[in-house]
Amino acid sequence: MSDTPPGRAEFPWFHAIGTRWMDNDIYGHVNNVQYYSYFDTAVNHFLITEGGLDIQAADVIGVCVESRCTYRAPLAFPEPIEAGVRVERLGNTSVRYGVGIFRADEPEPAAWGYFVHVFVCRQDMSPTPIPAALREALNRLA
Structure with a gap:
């Protein structure tokens, strides 16, 4: 992961997320663990x-x-935020997403990182190929 934050233009898909009162910590800002919830x-x-x-x-x-x-x-x-999502690596059973958390209309993220999914069979939790419909959608973010 680069130390240089990715810009808004590097994310092909965005999801608006409303911050919640409970997201703030005692210091008056969103607690670090909440960002992982935003990614998810x-x-x-x-x-x-x-x-x-x-x-x-x-x-x-x-x-x-x-x-x-x-x-x-x-x-x-109560500031509104947007999560930008892109696909950084698409494998047979896994995908690495890049995610940026942005203030509305800001060009650079307040936070950024990645999130890796391994796709598994629900029944026995064994890795399995990404289904065709999901792969097609993920390719649009690559």
Whole structure:
């Protein structure tokens, strides 16, 4: 992962997220653990709305096996934010997403990082190839 933050233009898909009162910590800014929730929310929203993932009944699901976040600027409730998502690497059973957390209309992220999914068979949790519809959607972000 580069030390240089990716710009807004480097993300082909965005999801708006409202910060919540509970996201703030005692210091008055969004706590670091919340950013991972934002990553997870944006990625899974994409998979559900753009890739047709049925989180309740699909035979194949994505599980997070690795994530990382670099913090650049504080955010705080009640400001609205946007999560930009891109695909940095698409394998047979896994995908690495790049995610940027942006203030509305800001060109550089307040935080950025990555999130890795391995797709597994829901029944026995064994790695399995990414289903065709999801792969097609993910290719649009590559």
